[in-house]
Amino acid sequence: MNLELIKPQTFGIKIGKQIYELKYTLKAFAFIEEQLGSVNDGIKAFNEKNFKAIAVMFFAGLIHTGKNYDVMRLMKNADPAELACVISSAINEVISSDYSFDKEFDWSLLYFIAKPALNFSEEEFWQSTPKKILMMMKMLEELKIGKTKEILTENKAAEAFMSW
Secondary structure, eight states, X not given: OOGGGTSOOOEEXXXXXXXXXXXXXXXXXXXXXXXXXXXXXXXXXXXXXXXHHHHHHHHHHHGGGOOOOOHHHHHHHSXXXXXXHHHHHHHHHHSOTTOOTTSOOOHHHHHHIIIIITOOOHHHHHHSOHHHHHHHHHHHHHXXXXXXXXXXXXXXXXXXXXXX
16 A cells, blocks of 8 residues: 555645645644634635635644744735645645545544544544545455455355365
8 A cells, every 4th residue: 555645745835935834634624623613614715715714724734733833924925826726735635535525524433433443542533634544444344345255255165165
């Protein structure tokens, strides 16, 4: 498996002489939801070029650094089109193609998959992405299906031998 598929990527944007790395983990999505009502509302407002939504999305992408950036100052110095493009690309990268925004962001499903099914720690959950969790769940299902087929095949072989 390609590590890029499960490791949350960072997307850089140059503002002035510094490059700022944006990364959207579940912790970032939780912040977006706290500030904008829901992840879906935030994405919708962002797509409508709502200034507050853009600022919240930008700050959310910087949360992983642990630094307290002056987002308004940074936004004044950033190229608005480039900023929107980087944010959009970074968010699209971590949302699974299996996840559709025609329904609300399903925190309980993601938590249920990550904690009991995949045995993530609390920190691993918040540092993960929807794409990673759903991809790992698919892999787990494929392993279970593969094991079940293997067991059935072995049982059929044993049954055939015993019927002789």
